[in-house]
Amino acid sequence: MNALLELKGVRVHGPRGIRLNNIDLTISSGERIALLGSNGAGKSSLIAVANGSLTPNRGLVLWQGHSMQNLRQGKRQAIGTLWQDLRLIEELNVAQNINAGALGSRNLLWAVANLIYPLEINACKECLQAVGLSTDLISAPIGELSGGQRQRVALARVLRQRPELILADEPLFSLDPTLIEEVLNLLLANAIISPLAIHRTLLMSMHQPDLIHNFDRVIGLRSGSIVFDHPSNELDAKALAWIYRSE
Amino acid sequence: MNRLSPTPTILSLLPALALIPVIGVVVTNVHDGGRLLLVEFVGAALQPSLDPVVVQSAWHGLQITVATALFSWAISSFLGILLGLASASVVWQTCVGQSWPAIVIRRFLAIPRAIHELLWGLLLLQILGLSPWVAILAIIIPYTALVARVVSDQLDTQDRRALIALQQSGSKPFPVLITALGPKMGPVLISYIGYRLECALRGATLLGVFGMGGLGIDIQLAFRSLDFQELWTPLWMLAGVMFSLEQILSWFRSHLRSSKNAIKQMIITVALMIILTLISVPWLNAVDIDLSESVSWNAFPWPTVAELKIAFNTLPWIQLVSSTIMVTLLAAGIAIGIPPMGMMLWPSRVGIGVQSYIWALLRLIPTPISALLLLLFSQTSLAVAALALGAHNLGVMGRLLKEGLDEQSNSGWQSLRASGSGTQTAWLYGCFSGQSPSYLAYAAYRTDVILRETVVVGWVGGTGLGWQLIESLGSFNWAQVALLTIVFATLTLIGETLSDQCRQHWLGPSKVRPMILDLQS
Numbered sequence: 001m002n003a004l005l006e007l008k009g010v011r012v013h014g015p016r017g018i019r020l021n022n023i024d025l026t027i028s029s030g031e032r033i034a035l036l037g038s039n040g041a042g043k044s045s046l047i048a049v050a051n052g053s054l055t056p057n058r059g060l061v062l063w064q065g066h067s068m069q070n071l072r073q074g075k076r077q078a079i080g081t082l083w084q085d086l087r088l089i090e091e092l093n094v095a096q097n098i099n100a101g102a103l104g105s106r107n108l109l110w111a112v113a114n115l116i117y118p119l120e121i122n123a124c125k126e127c128l129q130a131v132g133l134s135t136d137l138i139s140a141p142i143g144e145l146s147g148g149q150r151q152r153v154a155l156a157r158v159l160r161q162r163p164e165l166i167l168a169d170e171p172l173f174s175l176d177p178t179l180i181e182e183v184l185n186l187l188l189a190n191a192i193i194s195p196l197a198i199h200r201t202l203l204m205s206m207h208q209p210d211l212i213h214n215f216d217r218v219i220g221l222r223s224g225s226i227v228f229d230h231p232s233n234e235l236d237a238k239a240l241a242w243i244y245r246s247e
Numbered sequence: 248m249n250r251l252s253p254t255p256t257i258l259s260l261l262p263a264l265a266l267i268p269v270i271g272v273v274v275t276n277v278h279d280g281g282r283l284l285l286v287e288f289v290g291a292a293l294q295p296s297l298d299p300v301v302v303q304s305a306w307h308g309l310q311i312t313v314a315t316a317l318f319s320w321a322i323s324s325f326l327g328i329l330l331g332l333a334s335a336s337v338v339w340q341t342c343v344g345q346s347w348p349a350i351v352i353r354r355f356l357a358i359p360r361a362i363h364e365l366l367w368g369l370l371l372l373q374i375l376g377l378s379p380w381v382a383i384l385a386i387i388i389p390y391t392a393l394v395a396r397v398v399s400d401q402l403d404t405q406d407r408r409a410l411i412a413l414q415q416s417g418s419k420p421f422p423v424l425i426t427a428l429g430p431k432m433g434p435v436l437i438s439y440i441g442y443r444l445e446c447a448l449r450g451a452t453l454l455g456v457f458g459m460g461g462l463g464i465d466i467q468l469a470f471r472s473l474d475f476q477e478l479w480t481p482l483w484m485l486a487g488v489m490f491s492l493e494q495i496l497s498w499f500r501s502h503l504r505s506s507k508n509a510i511k512q513m514i515i516t517v518a519l520m521i522i523l524t525l526i527s528v529p530w531l532n533a534v535d536i537d538l539s540e541s542v543s544w545n546a547f548p549w550p551t552v553a554e555l556k557i558a559f560n561t562l563p564w565i566q567l568v569s570s571t572i573m574v575t576l577l578a579a580g581i582a583i584g585i586p587p588m589g590m591m592l593w594p595s596r597v598g599i600g601v602q603s604y605i606w607a608l609l610r611l612i613p614t615p616i617s618a619l620l621l622l623l624f625s626q627t628s629l630a631v632a633a634l635a636l637g638a639h640n641l642g643v644m645g646r647l648l649k650e651g652l653d654e655q656s657n658s659g660w661q662s663l664r665a666s667g668s669g670t671q672t673a674w675l676y677g678c679f680s681g682q683s684p685s686y687l688a689y690a691a692y693r694t695d696v697i698l699r700e701t702v703v704v705g706w707v708g709g710t711g712l713g714w715q716l717i718e719s720l721g722s723f724n725w726a727q728v729a730l731l732t733i734v735f736a737t738l739t740l741i742g743e744t745l746s747d748q749c750r751q752h753w754l755g756p757s758k759v760r761p762m763i764l765d766l767q768s
Contacts, residue, residue: 051665077667087662089680091255100676104667108591111672115257161666 010059019045021224035205037221043205077104080163101160127156168204255683265580272630281623291475305481312461314530320447321524323390331398360392361736550726558726579694581637586645594674609642632704691749
């Protein structure tokens, strides 16, 4: 498999100490990776470094062999992020929010026109259907959606971006058990056999060790360092206890 | 499905289209004569006159302006808070169980609020003659009514659950009001009153430009003699004071924000206001402005009904009102649309830095001077009036937009950049979209201010209510003055009602307070 993303000796300092310490990681095309770790272990920092929104103090981040720092802005569209706080634009409706995922490949005029009259509505509907939402919601204001619907719209926006790699930062956080299963299935389905016919890779941070059988690989983080990285079927209770044990 | 859904973001950008017809008319009317003068004006900014006589005169004028502004601001703030309490429904309801007295006082205060300080100045000049009290009262009267409105709006939109709980515990009305509403009012009031000081300084300068003393007179005289080096000496001094004031107020606000005790904040602010009032009186005396000198009172020559009828039939009302509305809309379009348009097209740190300096310059130059500058190379027209008025307010809108954006989280921008968006689209969707409802709400309030300010540039357009009012004042036609004042006040009150509704629409019923508080705090 081809290496999509490589982190080499990545170190990130935060105001309260080291957030990531000497991270070496390679993500290959088509992999489904679960990222485990207690709160503050560095999961969000790792995702932020991986999508280029956080520049490491030391080390290299390579996207398909090219330095992330020098990556052309348009190329970043290949990395989609499902943020923990969703980052939907409250002032826009569902279609306009979904279209925000396509901004990387559109010009300013398109962006302005979309604010007047949502464009490429069929593509938006396709994304909505892919995440299991009714197309009737296409012109609904974001503020009127439930928590689960918002989560799905955020995912639809990522799908509209047509990324090769999806980074999901605790997408199951604060969801009820039924929704957890639905969102996880959506992410996994879109990661491998996308209805939009794109072969995707997934790196997802989470706190549910019981769900890792759905993934190919599990990475454990503790205090900013990778403490294990192996196939999901090799994860044992001892390793789990190690990452969730208080420091 | 109705797909057409113009968002607050696009509605904030579209008004920029007003610049196209305005520039079109200004360019069509351009004449070569003033080009050289304009180059001289710009060049003189780098070489202001350092002649001791000019510097001394400007320094003297600056002191008069600052002391007048300080004194007027402090008095209007005190009176405004008192009248604000008196016009708040919640105060009357808590004290006597009825709210109608608040409504009556509020309606009464709408009249002084609707008339611009320049008009007050010109009216008072006829009544009091040339006296230092003209400029002071011209600021105090409308500013008191404006502060009162903000205070009462604030009080009436506070969450009343705590107040009701305290009332039901058997407490007396005033302790209940102070305990339940006082802490929430503190930061808002301090922020707004600080902002009014900046307005008072601009107002005092403007009144000077129209001959009512202070730095404005130096600016006006230097401009009339086209001595731009002498013009830039007072302008740079004013810039220095404005910049220092902005920094001091910003520091004061952030200092108070860090302190959690709202009542302590208010006590400090009131103490400071008293100190500044006490300083401003001897300061005015020191610059030969004697507030104790007797004022000659000429009673306003009230017109008869017959005179009013003649005045009503003489004036072209439709043309006057429509041209005033036209100038307001065009100026508001420029002021509202250009700052986000500029930031969208040039969103880099350097770009926004350069634009901030341009906004500061536009805020600094009084509107009549901008209008005169435009007249150097373009003929008199409504477009010139709209451009001058729009340019000044653009400076204000730009600054408020930037302040709002600076306080907003950059997570939206960050997420769009990470997904490959360009800087312009990421700014538009990730930064401005979040700020646009507040911006539009403030724009509604600003349009209301612009309508009042049309009086300042009326003479440039050669039409409009403001122009006619100044003409009628000059010819002592009191019947016309009375009618024009009533029509102008009515128009601004209608504008105020519309802008209130727009603000409620964009912010929701829970946030009817003037946006200045959201963006200035």
